[in-house]
Amino acid sequence: MINFTVGPVMSSNKICTIGAEQIPYFRTTEFSAVMLENEELMKKFAKAGDDARAVFITGSGTASMEATIINTLTLKDKVIVINGGSFGHRFVQLCQIHDIPYSEVILESGKKLTKKMLDEYDGKEYTAFIVNVHETSTGVRYDMNMISEFCRKNNLFLIVDAISSFLADDFNMKALGADIMIAGSQKALACPPGISIIVLSKEAVDRVESNDPKCMYFDLKDALKNGRRGQTPFTPAVGILLQINARLKEIDAAGGITSEIAQIAALAKDFREKIKGLPFEIISESLSNAVTPLHPTTASANDIFLTLKNEYGIWVCPNGGELKDKVFRVGHIGALTKDDNTTLVNALKDMQERGLI
Numbered sequence: 001m002i003n004f005t006v007g008p009v010m011s012s013n014k015i016c017t018i019g020a021e022q023i024p025y026f027r028t029t030e031f032s033a034v035m036l037e038n039e040e041l042m043k044k045f046a047k048a049g050d051d052a053r054a055v056f057i058t059g060s061g062t063a064s065m066e067a068t069i070i071n072t073l074t075l076k077d078k079v080i081v082i083n084g085g086s087f088g089h090r091f092v093q094l095c096q097i098h099d100i101p102y103s104e105v106i107l108e109s110g111k112k113l114t115k116k117m118l119d120e121y122d123g124k125e126y127t128a129f130i131v132n133v134h135e136t137s138t139g140v141r142y143d144m145n146m147i148s149e150f151c152r153k154n155n156l157f158l159i160v161d162a163i164s165s166f167l168a169d170d171f172n173m174k175a176l177g178a179d180i181m182i183a184g185s186q187k188a189l190a191c192p193p194g195i196s197i198i199v200l201s202k203e204a205v206d207r208v209e210s211n212d213p214k215c216m217y218f219d220l221k222d223a224l225k226n227g228r229r230g231q232t233p234f235t236p237a238v239g240i241l242l243q244i245n246a247r248l249k250e251i252d253a254a255g256g257i258t259s260e261i262a263q264i265a266a267l268a269k270d271f272r273e274k275i276k277g278l279p280f281e282i283i284s285e286s287l288s289n290a291v292t293p294l295h296p297t298t299a300s301a302n303d304i305f306l307t308l309k310n311e312y313g314i315w316v317c318p319n320g321g322e323l324k325d326k327v328f329r330v331g332h333i334g335a336l337t338k339d340d341n342t343t344l345v346n347a348l349k350d351m352q353e354r355g356l357i
């Protein structure tokens, strides 16, 4: 199978080989060294600054989304949540479950956030802002400079879910004044699912320290404290953390985040060129390099997903709910090549010849 979904994605042979090894015991100086290096490289790639911290949560991206809400917000906050699809909606649900006062900015599918939409919330009693920099469900990437400016002006604590955008699009936590950046192991980090990462600004660390969350596993005070010596409070997904270490070092040695982003951008550009002439519309107003959301004009998106999977050995990413038959997505993250793009485009052309699209 070739996997063009947006996670889990293809891992390199090197990462797969590490996954086949025995899992070492982890309360050791050797594993601590790996974790300290992971924290340093995550801070470096997020451009978070020296006073930032990074913690590694065993759980998929949503675990870190929830841990962030529980640990950095309280009933005294009032939050603006950008809800442009299923991942924005998830933050709304988290605020509801944890009784965090919020207002949501609901966007039409595929539409970008504009400054005008934010005007209504300008100069009001808000304290925090939550956004998925790339709303993966619709493939819309928001304008972080505009959001950053709005948050600075209103002195808002800025929480950014960069799970599908980290390593795929430019992101500078310090320059944007972001207080939280969340990433996940199974997106552009191209490791198995199971670890998510929270990078915290100094202010975010202060918020965590002064908060008293009613939970144990997701208590970030404990994670921050243990992290200082390269450890986690509980048994982490040790194997995935070793894979993440190899991957982060590999990116660092190959020229760092800039060349990683350039590589993913080149893959996205190549695909978008190659599908010209096929009966698909790119539906997002503002694309990430991570994914291309496509609306087939002559066939059901879900039928295309099924045919590619069952007859061609290729996974693209289906959509759910209202978009099920309207949109499928092609990811450009993970261990993919331009030749893989050609294989996918040839399969689509073959389907066209067969009258399926």
Ligand SMILES: *Cc1c(COP(=O)(O)O)cnc(C)c1O
Residues within 6 Å of the ligand: 007, 060, 061, 062, 063, 087, 132, 134, 135, 136, 161, 162, 163, 164, 184
């Ligand atoms: C993948 C993703 C998540 C996390 O989903 P999990 O299934 O919990 O890993 C969160 N936000 C965005 C924007 C994503 O793309």
